[in-house]
Amino acid sequence: MDLEKGLESARVVIREDECKGCGLCINICPEKVLFEQKHLNRMGYHPAGYLGTGCIGCGFCFYQCPEPGAITVYKKGYVGEEVER
């Protein structure tokens, strides 16, 4: 993703293989843009997914998620590369 000019709208990135499908992010999302996916990940959970639009960058999901790296939230105006580990 090209983030050099600054993000025009916020976005959330979910690393599906690190998601344990607890659903807390889906439950807390005020914009209801997260959902439970049908497929199973490598650990046998239904990972959370992002609809692709509508994220407002509130970070609520990030602070509900127990996994250190499963969710990354980029806010509007973020400049730089996509975050690696």
Place this chain on the structure above:
Amino acid sequence: MAEKVLKRADSFYPIFERKGGPTPDVTHYCPGCGHGVLHKLIAETIDDFGIRDRTILISPVGCSVFAYYYFRTGNIQSAHGRAPAVATGIKRVFPQSIVISYQGDGDLAAIGTNNILQAANRGEKITVFFVNNAIYGMTGGQMAPTTLIGQKTTTSPMGRKPGNEGFPIRMSELIATLHAPIYVERVALTDAKNSTRVRKAVRKALQNQIDNKGFSFVEVLSVCPSGWKMTPVQAKEWLTQEMIKAFPLGVYKDISDEIEAQPAKGNVFSVQGLREQLNLPEEKVAPATPVNKTATPEKYRNPRLKMAGFGGQGILMLGLGIAQAGMDAGYEVSWIPSYGPEMRGGTANCHVNLSTERIGSPLVTRPTVLIAMNLPSLEKFVDEVVPGGLIITDASLVTQPPARKDLEHLSIPATQIADELGNTRVANMVILGAYIAYTQILDQETVFASLPHFIKQKSLIGLNIQAIKKGIESISSQIKN
């Protein structure tokens, strides 16, 4: 939250190599677990405050026992309930370090209740994060001291009854009654609003320590979906509806503003600093004297020794002498004493390793050399000796040879020789002389030079040297015969 990105904190390892297994990039916690969320808030704060290099996290016993898998800080895992004591020690030795005691309710409010109360009462300048989920999670959902009235667990299947099991212990209220703590707050990991308060409490509790103000205690109400047998979303609901009623949120004590911030002075943790604290010399890169491996016949090299006898025969000093001389000769050595409560007349034994390589365990369970200074010791340990091993007995007290025929046996009348020298208590040194002469593991000059390190009474060194020489002679006469 001024940052434009919320991401994995740098204070977590990028890959949890200590955890290993097929998924070393995720935690071991159950889906929806509160520990993971609190870990994130703590790691984020450590990042933001720039204190990672001087933070030491003490993990407890409980689900968070493996916190050291995750935090890229200093880590110590303590005995059950004893994290505050470990934290006390570290903080006092290294006042500039940031010491976090991370404990669950089984750890802090059950087995470690007194430990935390005393640390709080002393006002140790540490930060305690107390995760209260009203149940024993790791062991499978048993009743905890914090379990709610009526709550069903595997050990309160009909629900907790006050008449039977008492009431849930409110640790924040209890600690807030003490004089010394400066900040006590209870928060809850529920919705976004409460999570923000948890985040603020974590930051305040760590800021208090950076400012060297005093004891800070944050109780975090947290979900245990597995233990409560609920989905993570149901568990959050139950925490919000039920648990907060029993454990009201809020600040129970805060006098941190009345105390002036004065960053701690004193030691920062470093290996060099630790050596200075313990008064250790500079670490030797190579052994002082290279060990001459070839002088010793192969079967006697790198011996694992067990020596045993009556208390008072000098068994422990014999072991100490071999270990000390071995160390002076450049061997890696270990020495472990084991004795009964009696000073004299009981039994004593010790374990000694001499090795040209680093020693894994100092315990000697399969000795290559057994020194038995009396008959009961021979009978007790003879079966442990490896086939082909060496047994040295004091012929004055052990009159029968060992029953096993697959061992080498050396019988030295040590007590009698010592008696002739005028002091039966140097029988141990006669044995020492015999051992080094027979196996050529150490030369006598090294042993003589090491004596002042373990013999306190300097006037006895001459006698000990005589005894060792007699021991050496006893071997040469045996070999001649």
